[in-house]
Amino acid sequence: MLRLLSEAVRRRGHLPSLIGRRAALGTAGVRNRDPTDPPRLFVVQPRLRPDSALEPKLNEALCLANSLEEQREGFFATDFFDKGLPPHAVVQNPFARGRVARADTYFGPGTVDNVKCLLNEAETKGDVDAVFVNAILSGVQQRNLERIWGKPVLDRVGLIIEIFNAHAFTKEAKLQAELAALMYKKTRLVRVRGLDGRLAFGVGGEAEVVSARGRGSGGRGFISGAGETELQLQRRRILERRSHLLSQIKEVRRTRALQRAARKRQEGADGLGLATVAVVGYTNAGKSTLVGELSQTDLYSDDRLFATVDPRLRSVILPSGRKVLLSDTVGFISDLPVQLVEAFHATLEEVVEADLLVHVLDSSAPNLEDHRSTVLQVLEQIGVSEEKLRDMIEVWNKIDLQDEQEEREEDHLLDAENEEQEADSEVEAGELEDKNIMDDDYQEGNETATECDQGGDDGPIEFTDVSSLGEEMPSDKTGKPSKAADICSSFAREGPHVRTSAVTGVGLQELLELIDEKLTFQEDKSRAEKVVEHGTFYRKWRPPHGDNAAVAA
Ligand SMILES: Nc1nc2c(ncn2[C@@H]2O[C@H](COP(=O)(O)OP(=O)(O)OP(=O)(O)O)[C@@H](O)[C@H]2O)c(=O)[nH]1
Numbered sequence: 001m002l003r004l005l006s007e008a009v010r011r012r013g014h015l016p017s018l019i020g021r022r023a024a025l026g027t028a029g030v031r032n033r034d035p036t037d038p039p040r041l042f043v044v045q046p047r048l049r050p051d052s053a054l055e056p057k058l059n060e061a062l063c064l065a066n067s068l069e070e071q072r073e074g075f076f077a078t079d080f081f082d083k084g085l086p087p088h089a090v091v092q093n094p095f096a097r098g099r100v101a102r103a104d105t106y107f108g109p110g111t112v113d114n115v116k117c118l119l120n121e122a123e124t125k126g127d128v129d130a131v132f133v134n135a136i137l138s139g140v141q142q143r144n145l146e147r148i149w150g151k152p153v154l155d156r157v158g159l160i161i162e163i164f165n166a167h168a169f170t171k172e173a174k175l176q177a178e179l180a181a182l183m184y185k186k187t188r189l190v191r192v193r194g195l196d197g198r199l200a201f202g203v204g205g206e207a208e209v210v211s212a213r214g215r216g217s218g219g220r221g222f223i224s225g226a227g228e229t230e231l232q233l234q235r236r237r238i239l240e241r242r243s244h245l246l247s248q249i250k251e252v253r254r255t256r257a258l259q260r261a262a263r264k265r266q267e268g269a270d271g272l273g274l275a276t277v278a279v280v281g282y283t284n285a286g287k288s289t290l291v292g293e294l295s296q297t298d299l300y301s302d303d304r305l306f307a308t309v310d311p312r313l314r315s316v317i318l319p320s321g322r323k324v325l326l327s328d329t330v331g332f333i334s335d336l337p338v339q340l341v342e343a344f345h346a347t348l349e350e351v352v353e354a355d356l357l358v359h360v361l362d363s364s365a366p367n368l369e370d371h372r373s374t375v376l377q378v379l380e381q382i383g384v385s386e387e388k389l390r391d392m393i394e395v396w397n398k399i400d401l402q403d404e405q406e407e408r409e410e411d412h413l414l415d416a417e418n419e420e421q422e423a424d425s426e427v428e429a430g431e432l433e434d435k436n437i438m439d440d441d442y443q444e445g446n447e448t449a450t451e452c453d454q455g456g457d458d459g460p461i462e463f464t465d466v467s468s469l470g471e472e473m474p475s476d477k478t479g480k481p482s483k484a485a486d487i488c489s490s491f492a493r494e495g496p497h498v499r500t501s502a503v504t505g506v507g508l509q510e511l512l513e514l515i516d517e518k519l520t521f522q523e524d525k526s527r528a529e530k531v532v533e534h535g536t537f538y539r540k541w542r543p544p545h546g547d548n549a550a551v552a553a
């Protein structure tokens, strides 16, 4: 229904073509301003070995692609799971077997041609607005691929920045997201020869700037006159906008610092200061759901990645009767763009300044250890002290999914046992041979190369799935783990942790008790330190006896 509506708007011509919509100083520009018509991305995932490493990365890439959608008033017009699985292809990894990526196109020519072919095939089943390559591309690689594929290309950093821009709701988040986009854009000012043969910025030349020195000023070298080249003008515009954004962000930081100071001064009924507990974690770990449940308030939670870009504070009463503030903030992701970390300084400062950190992990994620180390790295990067990292509480959330998984595994084992018994009886009936032939046929069918596969010099595309345009998204975007419980137990560490389900409410009381305990312990510790400090500072210094004698002499 929504799709039909957007199609109608497009046909009536109210929306300009997507590439034409790319703003000179905007980001990669595939975002559709109409929230009912989110852009459709074709996902290109370089193959990872082993397959168990590839699956979560591919799932994450598909979810990132489907998460790019403009919000309105903090909500999204479409349901995440109503969206079809985006068309995608798993291709040869240019770094496989010790090789390096090509400087011009990242992938080898065979892969580039194959993707072009698959892209055309995908377009016969529905519009594709842009290609998302789940890797980090240089400006030149991105532009060359755009030219060959005839579509805007987003790399991992670019897409994450786009998502932040699309999801930002408050002024603070919008300012920071724009700053990140601007800094990303600055590193990508690459001139390419456009379709008409002229040098321009971007595929359609939409960012081309003609300056006095660049063209038509009547000469070369010193007689070309004063003025700027196109590149200089672009850079200057970016720097001007950057300093404007920075001054506004500075104001945001000042306000935040004042608010923090006021909170510290504010005393609860118990006579204790209002402590802040920052809830951090990988994106989609369930931070907002958890904060919403603990505070009994509505907080937007969604399966989209980076559903929360705007930080939120919620007050909670701990079992001791003490009131604290829980801060729900942006989630982290592997290869988090450095531009984002720098731009979101004001927001992330809340985490650095918090009295206690709660690290939420999705215990059902197959690559839980990666998630954990990514979060720890980002926390270190933004300047969280070692002491706070040591004191951090770990929450293994979504344990209900783990239980479901265990049940499924048990069912699976039972099925396998039954099949074995059936196979035994088939052997007795002399039917086993036929069954093996069927299995072989099935495997052969799986290995059949697609028509597009032209077997380029860098090997064929190893797996493609463009036929799945209308498929439902998997029920869990990170893919269900086969060994989640094992990972969790291997993950055990000395620090305090709680197992929770933000959806069923399991473990929430235990978590509140642990927060209470930690804060009380911290306060006792700092009180004791103050007493020691106080004592040292006010003790009157008197010279020892011997010295007195020396002075008298
Ligand atoms: N089954 C299950 N689902 C959960 C649980 N906690 C959260 N979810 C779901 O996981 C999805 C993501 O939850 P959010 O609370 O938005 O996650 P987040 O960490 O805030 O994610 P971002 O803001 O995008 O970084 C939502 O669909 C939630 O309903 C849980 O304990 N069990």
Ligand SMILES: [Mg+2]
Binding pocket: 287, 288, 289, 300, 301, 307, 308, 329
């Ligand atoms: Mg959230």
